[in-house]
Amino acid sequence: MKRILLVCGSGICTSTAVNQKVTKALEERGLKGQFQITQGKASEVAEKSKQYDLVISTTVLGGECHCPLIIGTPFLLGRGTEPIVDQIVEVLQK
Amino acid sequence: MSSALGDVYISPELILMDIEAKNDQEAIEILAKHLYEKGIVKESYIDAVKEREKVFSTGLNFEEMGIAIPHTDSIHVNRQAIAVGILKEPVKFCHMGMPEESVKCEMMFMMAIKKPESQVDFLGRMMDIFQSEGYLRGLKACATPEELAEKFGKSFTE
Numbered sequence: 001m002k003r004i005l006l007v008c009g010s011g012i013c014t015s016t017a018v019n020q021k022v023t024k025a026l027e028e029r030g031l032k033g034q035f036q037i038t039q040g041k042a043s044e045v046a047e048k049s050k051q052y053d054l055v056i057s058t059t060v061l062g063g064e065c066h067c068p069l070i071i072g073t074p075f076l077l078g079r080g081t082e083p084i085v086d087q088i089v090e091v092l093q094k
Numbered sequence: 095m096s097s098a099l100g101d102v103y104i105s106p107e108l109i110l111m112d113i114e115a116k117n118d119q120e121a122i123e124i125l126a127k128h129l130y131e132k133g134i135v136k137e138s139y140i141d142a143v144k145e146r147e148k149v150f151s152t153g154l155n156f157e158e159m160g161i162a163i164p165h166t167d168s169i170h171v172n173r174q175a176i177a178v179g180i181l182k183e184p185v186k187f188c189h190m191g192m193p194e195e196s197v198k199c200e201m202m203f204m205m206a207i208k209k210p211e212s213q214v215d216f217l218g219r220m221m222d223i224f225q226s227e228g229y230l231r232g233l234k235a236c237a238t239p240e241e242l243a244e245k246f247g248k249s250f251t252e
Contacts, residue, residue: 059151060191077225079225
């Protein structure tokens with residue numbers, strides 16, 4: 001089980017919207033049950049990212065990220081998402 | 095008929111059709127003040143939403159139009175709502191997640207969200223709606239706040 005930390009400024013707004021889209025995209029790639037998404041705030045990344053395999057953010061991070069980081073804004077725009085899903089899948093399959 | 099909007103208030107009284115602003119901070123202030131005057135948010139919302147935009151920018155470059163979705167923490171909100179502001183001339187906002195990129199925004203959708211946990215559906219749905227071809231152009235072309243509010247509110251109804 002890979003752990004994904006999904007963050008936005010407040011941890012509740014855009015991260016919720018992106019969570020739905022990422023979950024759907026990964027399930028379509030046959031990865032259901034192989035990942036767990038937790039939502040959080042951008043400000044928590046420096047402290048928490050060590051415990052995760054991947055951080056997806058819709059905003060800039062205040063501090064350092066200790067695992068791979070992917071900007072998830074294209075999920076809100078609904079375009080340019082395929083290359084990002086590829087990147088996420090690659091991290092999850094490592 | 096169910097609506098993904100839940101109790102998020104959309105109303106002609108929260109729509110400004112002709113905002114004149116030099117920059118993003120000015121544009122946000124005009125719409126945020128309006129929300130405060132209508133009792134939707136506390137006075138503290140105005141500065142909070144302006145400050146948040148500086149740190150976590152909310153411009154989104156949709157294919158047919160740049161828009162911004164300024165918002166801030168629920169402690170500043172009295173009642174859940176979305177205000178819509180049409181900018182007379184496009185205003186530059188920084189892109190969400192990519193602040194080095196600027197977006198010429200023609201509209202603002204300012205969110206006052208009080209219970210984010212009950213709103214799981216709502217923002218994702220709004221993003222889907224904004225992606226459909228002609229939607230944002232059609233919304234911007236509405237002649238009156240009443241027409242815009244009706245069109246916008248209806249889009250959430252399934």
